[in-house]
Amino acid sequence: MPSEKPARRKPRQVRAELTRDRILNAAAHIFTEYGYAAGTTNRIAERARVSIGSLYQYFPNKDAILAELVLNHIDEGGADTPITDSPDRDLETVLRLFVRKTIDNHRADPRLLRLMLEEAPLSPDLLTKIIRYSHKRIAQLKHVLATHPEVRVTDLDMAARLIENTVELVTHKLMAESVEAQRLENELVAMLSRYLRG
Amino acid sequence: MPSEKPARRKPRQVRAELTRDRILNAAAHIFTEYGYAAGTTNRIAERARVSIGSLYQYFPNKDAILAELVLNHIDEGGADTPITDSPDRDLETVLRLFVRKTIDNHRADPRLLRLMLEEAPLSPDLLTKIIRYSHKRIAQLKHVLATHPEVRVTDLDMAARLIENTVELVTHKLMAESVEAQRLENELVAMLSRYLRG
């Protein structure tokens, strides 16, 4: 299912913006509830209380809807927020903040997130953006590691990638299995801080 | 897409067995190449050089094909093989063997594995088997941790789940990004052994 199409009409009246928003909102709910394949455009339109025609006035196809949700998530989800605001805290605190933020993020809407990460049809363009975002986060993390006095690992690049992915993926998986968040947080922080202190 | 159907005919001649195998083989390739949704039954049949009718003589539906691939993978993939054969090695060695095995496993066919883990349509029955398998692995790991003298963690249950998932998921992800296997192995082992030794 490719996805190139001439651009859709851009909203010029307020009501159009509202319609667009309703569609995106409905899509988030429908995808969450039904998954991507079973989340049909008709269901989305119905939920948004909009005709199917309207939906296609703002999105060239179904893929584009999920793609936009992913993008929104990326750039509201702290593309700019640094990993830690105060770099002079002790290592464990920094790690705890990092872990907690990820856990909180997942608590909000785990199913939609899972969908985005795993089922999203990745157009080359979207893929590029996601990769760029991911690199940015890893670079930030690497910087924190490089700067912090308590850190004692040699392969900084690998360490940053390892940590970023570990926290993200494990949180995902275990939160889905309804592990108690506090225990997860503690154990992750323990693992990472012992690792980094060498 | 549910999946209950009267059982298909069982092969009684050699040629039938061969056909069945060809179908499974082809399915593995097709799913790997196209993903689950775009891996159509017709494509699979074509690749297996078998008519679509034959395919449906051995599998009640598309889901069942992937389900069988998952099952095969599970019980050839060391459901019985213990995590470590010689329990008197030092901790780092034990961990290294564990990590290496996972990495080797993924080298074989990362995309298919990813598919199985993420896109497989999980019938309740299949889900049960997968969960049972997963619990078994975690229990084994927990036993190793509980037994080994070098291990110093309090929350053994959480630790076992954390480690199992970390190794599995991170290997998955990073091997897909073509990280160098040796570096990954080293860093994972470093992280885990420092963590466990406290």
Add this chain to the structure above:
DNA sequence: GAAGTATCTGAATATCAGCTCACAATAGTG
């Protein structure tokens, strides 16, 4: 308030994949 533009509608269409079934070919048996 009339003309022009933007927005919305939803029945109709296009597409496409899973799957069936009536029949054909091949293997086994005596």
Add this chain to the structure above:
DNA sequence: CACTATTGTGAGCTGATATTCAGATACTTC
């Protein structure tokens, strides 16, 4: 070789979903 059982075939049926389009409705502007 005749007869049965097993296996194989593939055109086409079925149902589901994405997407279109001709026309209705609502806003904006002068």
